Amino acid sequence: MRTLGPDLLPVLARGFSLLGSGGGGTTTLLELMAAQVVDGPVDLHDVDDLDPRTPCVAIGFAGSTYLLAERVPPPDAFASLLAAAERWTGVRAPAVCAMEGAGLNGLTPLLLSADRMLVDADLMGRALPGIDQLSLLVDAVPGAIVVADTGGGVMLVDSSRAGDAESLVRSSVIRAGGAGAVLIAGFTVGDLSVHGIPGTSSRALALGAADIGADDGGEARVLGRGRVSAVDAVPDDAFARSIELDGDDGTLLRLVARSEFLAVTRDGETIAASPEILVAIDSVSGDVLQVDALTLARHVRIAALDAPPWWLASTERLARVVPAAYGLSGLEVGR
Amino acid sequence: MTPLDLAALLAHPANGGVRVVVEAAGAFAGVVVAPREAMLPPSGTGELAALTEPPPTAPWQQDALVRRVRDRGFHGLALSGAEVLGAGSRRLAVRLGLTVLEVDDAMALARAGWELVQGRDALTLGYVRRVAQSIEYSASHLADLLRHLSASVGHGVALIDAEGVLLEAGGHLPEAVRAAIDVGLWQDAVSVAEGAAASVRVDSPSRAGLRLAMFGAGLSPAQLSALAVAAEVAMPAVAARILIDEVADVSDAAVASGLLREFLEARDARDPDVEQRMSERGWRTGGYHLAFRIAGRRRLETLELLRFVRRGLATLPVDSQAVTSGRGVTGWLSFAEPPAASRLDEHVASLRRLHDGARRSFDVATGVGSLDSGAGGLLASIDGAVDGARIAATRAATGWFVRVDALGIEQVLLSWAGSDTFVPAAESLLAPLAAHGPELLETLTAYLDHESGVSATAAALGLHRNTVAMRIARAQELLGIDLTDTDARLALHLACRALR
Numbered sequence: 001m002r003t004l005g006p007d008l009l010p011v012l013a014r015g016f017s018l019l020g021s022g023g024g025g026t027t028t029l030l031e032l033m034a035a036q037v038v039d040g041p042v043d044l045h046d047v048d049d050l051d052p053r054t055p056c057v058a059i060g061f062a063g064s065t066y067l068l069a070e071r072v073p074p075p076d077a078f079a080s081l082l083a084a085a086e087r088w089t090g091v092r093a094p095a096v097c098a099m100e101g102a103g104l105n106g107l108t109p110l111l112l113s114a115d116r117m118l119v120d121a122d123l124m125g126r127a128l129p130g131i132d133q134l135s136l137l138v139d140a141v142p143g144a145i146v147v148a149d150t151g152g153g154v155m156l157v158d159s160s161r162a163g164d165a166e167s168l169v170r171s172s173v174i175r176a177g178g179a180g181a182v183l184i185a186g187f188t189v190g191d192l193s194v195h196g197i198p199g200t201s202s203r204a205l206a207l208g209a210a211d212i213g214a215d216d217g218g219e220a221r222v223l224g225r226g227r228v229s230a231v232d233a234v235p236d237d238a239f240a241r242s243i244e245l246d247g248d249d250g251t252l253l254r255l256v257a258r259s260e261f262l263a264v265t266r267d268g269e270t271i272a273a274s275p276e277i278l279v280a281i282d283s284v285s286g287d288v289l290q291v292d293a294l295t296l297a298r299h300v301r302i303a304a305l306d307a308p309p310w311w312l313a314s315t316e317r318l319a320r321v322v323p324a325a326y327g328l329s330g331l332e333v334g335r
Numbered sequence: 336m337t338p339l340d341l342a343a344l345l346a347h348p349a350n351g352g353v354r355v356v357v358e359a360a361g362a363f364a365g366v367v368v369a370p371r372e373a374m375l376p377p378s379g380t381g382e383l384a385a386l387t388e389p390p391p392t393a394p395w396q397q398d399a400l401v402r403r404v405r406d407r408g409f410h411g412l413a414l415s416g417a418e419v420l421g422a423g424s425r426r427l428a429v430r431l432g433l434t435v436l437e438v439d440d441a442m443a444l445a446r447a448g449w450e451l452v453q454g455r456d457a458l459t460l461g462y463v464r465r466v467a468q469s470i471e472y473s474a475s476h477l478a479d480l481l482r483h484l485s486a487s488v489g490h491g492v493a494l495i496d497a498e499g500v501l502l503e504a505g506g507h508l509p510e511a512v513r514a515a516i517d518v519g520l521w522q523d524a525v526s527v528a529e530g531a532a533a534s535v536r537v538d539s540p541s542r543a544g545l546r547l548a549m550f551g552a553g554l555s556p557a558q559l560s561a562l563a564v565a566a567e568v569a570m571p572a573v574a575a576r577i578l579i580d581e582v583a584d585v586s587d588a589a590v591a592s593g594l595l596r597e598f599l600e601a602r603d604a605r606d607p608d609v610e611q612r613m614s615e616r617g618w619r620t621g622g623y624h625l626a627f628r629i630a631g632r633r634r635l636e637t638l639e640l641l642r643f644v645r646r647g648l649a650t651l652p653v654d655s656q657a658v659t660s661g662r663g664v665t666g667w668l669s670f671a672e673p674p675a676a677s678r679l680d681e682h683v684a685s686l687r688r689l690h691d692g693a694r695r696s697f698d699v700a701t702g703v704g705s706l707d708s709g710a711g712g713l714l715a716s717i718d719g720a721v722d723g724a725r726i727a728a729t730r731a732a733t734g735w736f737v738r739v740d741a742l743g744i745e746q747v748l749l750s751w752a753g754s755d756t757f758v759p760a761a762e763s764l765l766a767p768l769a770a771h772g773p774e775l776l777e778t779l780t781a782y783l784d785h786e787s788g789v790s791a792t793a794a795a796l797g798l799h800r801n802t803v804a805m806r807i808a809r810a811q812e813l814l815g816i817d818l819t820d821t822d823a824r825l826a827l828h829l830a831c832r833a834l835r
Contacts, residue, residue, distance in 0.1 A: 229422075229423065230421070230422060230423060232394050232421060232423075234392075234393055234394070235392040235393065236392065236393075242393070242394040242395060244394070244421075244422075244423040250430065252398065252423050252426060252427045252430070254394060254395050254398060254423065256395055263395070265395045265398055265399070267398065267402055267427055267430075267431070268395070268398035268399040268400070268401055268402030268403070268424075268427060269399065269402060270395070270399075328393070329393075329396070330391065330393065330395060330396040330399055331395060
């Protein structure tokens, strides 16, 4: 167990930004919202510290992170979702963790920290775009349900098929205006040690304190530095883009991205790819950059953070997060 | 093994439509064809890889293709659709030293590469076969034959002599290349920075010093020696064509000349046979005509003059004809509608330029008739032009050029004064002068032509002005005529002209 205080919020936020791999949204809004709730020390429980049978919920926002900043969610954004989930499961969940331990969603559990125990775990270990990429749904944990905001109402999905949850939650979020709250319930803290990714917040705290992108960036592997020379569309995929960098050492670096950075190639060779966490850091300001902040002539450092081991544990899990899962071929590392 | 030069490959006429996308390496060890990168041999030794399948569309896949082809040891990559490669992939190719080519037909490229590296005999044979196909083609004239040769060989073809290019087809032979050709040799291959050419002497009895050259940019020594053989094979056909064209020219000129003579001699009596033959030659009698005659002031090569005139007429934007006739060339411009006065003046000015051009090579005088319509009008206009040319022959002051329309009253008077009744009268009027030799009549005529100016007359005849003054006084005395009397002066002037 460790203790979080308002002073650690910026470090935590930078750490989650790094885990965002270029996606996950900027954390400023959630930092401000969390600061309203966290006015003193808050306990951050390790999975092993709690009774494994403790019911738990995971929360986060889905859809466009830009819309969240335009239409700020109310402080009780998760209240109706919690009520629906507890009515369905029949128990109150005293523990809460992050649905996505990256970007602004890494900070969302803090919104419920006043009356629930904060668990140091999440269901992705990094930023990922799909509800069907939640670890509980990938492993098809029995009883896990997904509740989503429909913009005034709630929708609850109880299905063993991850694709159904993705498709229904996506429609629900669109009905809610493009961005909305999502809650996963029907699991226990004990499930998180096997079907979740424990320790994500601790990792964020460590990353946030380190100087990622420096030559000795600790955990990070520096892939290159360079200036953005082109941002190209990718034929056959309207959501993908290829960001071309003139490497400082003369090499040609290319970042392939959808909503997150998915791969880095150097001189035509893939040197890192999802589920490795790929980070672009502004060389001047040191800011962690989102995909769309990589604009022409910006000078950036590119680094890779190790993938959450959970994703590498089986080929079935890996197949959900490699670039090929998004329909992008030819980005296998080492080819 | 001879390296395959990129320039030579680009100059090869059947290279499958190769264009350069990225130029890094300039020479290859050969060409290897494969459907895709994965099927290339794993260890290339600087060859050009020609892939038949189109490149991938995603930018990182294009980078990977460039990298892998280079990693396999190739120095070049030819693709159909290489132009889709993005700026980053192209920069990568430059950095890795991989030349990237766009090609329409990779198999043709491979064949061209093989010919240039190993199959020199095949290269030569290919050219010779294409020359042979041109010989089979029945060309309508020499330029047509050269054009056809150039199209089938795939390089420029030119007929040159020591001074310059006479005819060329399929490109422009740079002056520097032409100047480098040794006209003394039977066969010569030159290569300078501006281009290269293989040439061979043309044995033609009528025109000496001609050479047939095949040229292009970036030709390798192998291509040049193959082209030299092709030029040798093509040469007899060209020489024969030159002879045939000359014979055809002479006979055609003779036929046209005879037809014009018949037309002029028939005057108003229409001969349907003549009209039929005229229309067969494309001589329109309908519409409006402006005739001209360029006559030699002494003996000249009328056929040469005709060629010159026809070349000049071809540049004018009107329907025109030119025919040898006697010691000169008679021709006319035809119009469907009467041209405006200003347009007509422009056409006369064009004829004047043609005349000035002709005078650089020929001693000629030119007369231009008046604009007239119909067959009768054509006759009248030609008559006017013939008269004009006769007048122009003595008119150094107007540059040996006379437009009959501009003569006005003089033309009228002259035609009247040339009548049968006037000539005897004029002879008797001037009889006293004739008795004293021709110089008095000559001097008097010139004196009257020059508005009674003694100095001008002296200058025109090349005499001292005292001599002129003395001769005029003597003539006046012999004739007993007062030259200040305008009537008497006019009569005397006409009489002088009629007898000249």
